Amino acid sequence: MSEDFTQFYYHQPLIHHDDDHRRNNYSAAAASITFSADHSSVVHHDNLQSFDPSYLSFTEFLHGSCTGHDSFLDAAFGLSPSISSAVKEERTPVVEAAGGGETPATPNSSISSSSTEAAAAAAAGDEDSNKGKKEVAKETEDDSSKKLDVKAKKKGGKKAREARFAFMTKSEVDHLEDGYRWRKYGQKAVKNSPYPRSYYRCTTQKCPVKKRVERSFQDPSTVITTYEGQHNHHVPVTLRGNMAPAGVVFAPPPLLEGPSIPAHQQLLAQMPQYLYSTSNVYDKDHPQFLQYQLSELQDVIPPVFPKHET
DNA sequence: CGGATTTGACCGGCGC
DNA sequence: GCGCCGGTCAAATCCG
Numbered sequence A: 001m002s003e004d005f006t007q008f009y010y011h012q013p014l015i016h017h018d019d020d021h022r023r024n025n026y027s028a029a030a031a032s033i034t035f036s037a038d039h040s041s042v043v044h045h046d047n048l049q050s051f052d053p054s055y056l057s058f059t060e061f062l063h064g065s066c067t068g069h070d071s072f073l074d075a076a077f078g079l080s081p082s083i084s085s086a087v088k089e090e091r092t093p094v095v096e097a098a099g100g101g102e103t104p105a106t107p108n109s110s111i112s113s114s115s116t117e118a119a120a121a122a123a124a125g126d127e128d129s130n131k132g133k134k135e136v137a138k139e140t141e142d143d144s145s146k147k148l149d150v151k152a153k154k155k156g157g158k159k160a161r162e163a164r165f166a167f168m169t170k171s172e173v174d175h176l177e178d179g180y181r182w183r184k185y186g187q188k189a190v191k192n193s194p195y196p197r198s199y200y201r202c203t204t205q206k207c208p209v210k211k212r213v214e215r216s217f218q219d220p221s222t223v224i225t226t227y228e229g230q231h232n233h234h235v236p237v238t239l240r241g242n243m244a245p246a247g248v249v250f251a252p253p254p255l256l257e258g259p260s261i262p263a264h265q266q267l268l269a270q271m272p273q274y275l276y277s278t279s280n281v282y283d284k285d286h287p288q289f290l291q292y293q294l295s296e297l298q299d300v301i302p303p304v305f306p307k308h309e310t
Numbered sequence B: 001c002g003g004a005t006t007t008g009a010c011c012g013g014c015g016c
Numbered sequence C: 001g002c003g004c005c006g007g008t009c010a011a012a013t014c015c016g
Helices: A004-008 A058-065 A069-077 A116-124 A143-155 A263-269
Strands: A094-096 A164-170 A182-189 A196-202 A210-215 A222-228
Touching: none
Parallel strands: none
Antiparallel strands: A094 A164, A164 A222, A182 A196, A196 A210, A210 A222
């Protein structure tokens, strides 16, 4: 299937299906996506060609509105990509599902990461990213009990990590708008990188979602965003102007802990709207989503991050 | 004035 | 045990 991996790249030219909402050139399909700003390449593959983001939200898509997704997702998450050939230089976003155990340890070289750090490392070429183990999850995040929470999770031993996924975006702005409201709560220098990492928390009350944003030091034009946790609310609709991408119509539903929804699908549903909506509020900055591919990653996966060979 | 950001301090985990 | 590092806190500051 390594060869098939390229199938998951989906070059989506302009979706002019709708009006101003979908003005941008980016749209996504499925677990692995190539965002392309140029309209030249349109690659429809068997399992993708029925997908039209303008009709179907990514979430719906993931949740089975389209046929053949199981296999699709399986493929996507177990992907054994030879993306290296397809997109050598491009970054490989990663999904990390927490708590899972049955990881299909991505057999492959291109996309394998046991942690977000690894993902970042992939972009940054940093190998000592195997420190992702200290990741711990928070079930809830009470403002009043953050410290206690921290201690609690330590006391109780290691908890399952929050589901996380990272993706890389070509953009000049660090903090890409995704429809949610975030509050920055920290910034740290990243080892082996001149660029700092910023920490954001969803400002919605009780929402435990956090994200980290850093810039790839190998490719400064690439921003690595790592989401952690699941939103328990809808995308704020009261966002004004530049706060809300016009295309939040594809906002993912709040992720309910429905046991029926596989973790990886939940993760996918967490994708920021701009990944699958077709609006781009950063006109001036022209973020370009180079590509997107997901794989279910878990601790068992060696954080070996193949540097894009070449 | 309220909310967001900045930034140094602090804490815990991990490797040596 | 110690030092490094990632992640978080929280006071100070900024900004609309």
